[in-house]
Amino acid sequence: MLSSTNAITPGGYDRFRKYLQKVCGISLSDNKQYLVASRLGKLMEREGIDKIELLVDRLERGATASRLREEVINAMTTNETLWFRDTHPFTILKDRILPEFTKAPLRIWSAASSTGQEPYSISMVIEEFKASKPGALKAGEKIVATDICTNILKHAKQAEYDSLAIARGLGADMQRKYFDKINDSTWRVKPALTSRVEFRHLNLIESFSSLGKFDIIFCRNVLIYFTAETKQDILKRMHASLNPGGYLFLGGSEALSGLSSLFDIVQCHPGIVYRAK
Structure with a gap:
């Protein structure tokens, strides 16, 4: 399970950042390892993936890439909103x-x-x-x-x-x-x-x-x-x-x-x- 930022290697995080930007435009800064860990931990545990590099491998080449891509985007998207925001x-x-x-x-x-x-x-x-x-x-x-x-x-x-x-x-x-x-x-x-x-x-x-x-x-x-x-x-x-x-x-x-x-x-x-x- 991706239970902490220690599970995200620098190389793995960089690969994931590039993948996310390529597929949906979201640009993660250098210090968002905790955000990735907190939002993708349950998904990776369910899929039996213990390293972020393996998740990117699955996203790019796996048989379930399309389904996983949708779930990863859903997890990484910020959906903060309210009625008549800013008035x-x-x-x-x-x-x-x-x-x-x-x-x-x-x-x-x-x-x-x-x-x-x-x-x-x-x-x-x-x-x-x-x-x-x-x-x-x-x-x-x-x-x-x-x-x-x-x-x-x-x-x-x-x-x-x-x-x-x-x-x-x-x-x-x-x-x-x-x-x-x-x-x-x-x-x-x-x-x-x-x-x-x-x-x-x-x-x-x-x-x-x-x-x-x-x-x-x-x-x-x-x-x-x-x-x-x-x-x-x-x-x-x-x-x-x-x-x-x-x-x-x-x-x-x-x-x-x-x-x-x-x-x-x-x-x-x-x-x-x-x-x-």
Whole structure:
């Protein structure tokens, strides 16, 4: 069993780091041996693998490589999220951006949807906007939500959350308005919200042109896990996926670098959003 960082040799860790970056873009720093040990220990024990080098061998050449790859990516993916995370992006969406799309079909992409809080928060914003602007968005709206983690996507599609998850960023009034109570500890997002959300499995380092064009992209708190080169490649391809004048939201600690020719910065006080040139 991979029970401690002592079980990870420098060479083995380096091999695993390179493999992980190759298959999903996640870039581990030099000192994440403990993270690897804690997240992969149970998987390796179940598979009868006691060294990280042997796991990489199986991932690259074994008969079960495809299944193991999915499980390793699921284990190594960080899925920290909450409702209306950081607040201001959703305020910007409702007050400044949605009014621009009242007459055309609206397509939004949540590019790292995790357990679903972001796309469902976006759907709530749309519902609130339509209530405040009767007749708005008559042409319809669609939210495409993607993530690399298959386990997380299954949870997101169910749209069911316990009381602890609900409390992370969501007020009681919104809970009553947009959720149906299943039992004393579980709530389900109402069909009016889930009906406009479509979940898909997607690896951002691979082509996403098949998703089509979007008016708005939320790609928040995921690019921090990639190298600078991979980040730039993803952002360039996201620009190509935006309609002219479309908007890109990034996380609070993320920013465009060297791509001013593709995006204009829109200051919103608080927060910023990027408009595709």
